Amino acid sequence: xxxxxxxxxxxxxxxxxxIGSIGLYKLPDFYMRLxxxxxxxxxxxxxxxxxxxLYFSFTTESVSLHEILxxxxxxxxxxxxxxxxxKSALHIKIRQVEHTQSDQE
Numbered sequence: 001x002x003x004x005x006x007x008x009x010x011x012x013x014x015x016x017x018x019i020g021s022i023g024l025y026k027l028p029d030f031y032m033r034l035x036x037x038x039x040x041x042x043x044x045x046x047x048x049x050x051x052x053x054l055y056f057s058f059t060t061e062s063v064s065l066h067e068i069l070x071x072x073x074x075x076x077x078x079x080x081x082x083x084x085x086x087k088s089a090l091h092i093k094i095r096q097v098e099h100t101q102s103d104q105e
Contacts (some may be wrong), residue, residue: 016044
């Protein structure tokens with residue numbers, strides 16, 4: 001049963017990472033592209049790391065602290081870095097596509 005759960009988490013992580021990468025490539029402007037790596041890819045890497053935590057916790061019979069710390073660091077830094085990049089882009093007035101919503105109008 002553990003193998004099925006691990007396979008599901010790794011597959012889910014791969015799908016989220018693929019969707020985030022496609023979004024990064026296909027979306028038209030910086031503000032829309034920012035959602036690809038910060039939303040979907042964070043969930044994808046988080047799922048793969050959770051699969052790693054489960055695998056190493058069950059095979060070594062102790063909690064795998066390294067993967068838990070990496071997951072915590074990822075979930076803390078990804079939103080903060082996305083927010084700072086968006087604020088910087090607004091500050092230097094990066095061009096937006098017409099249908100991107102803006103609060104400055």
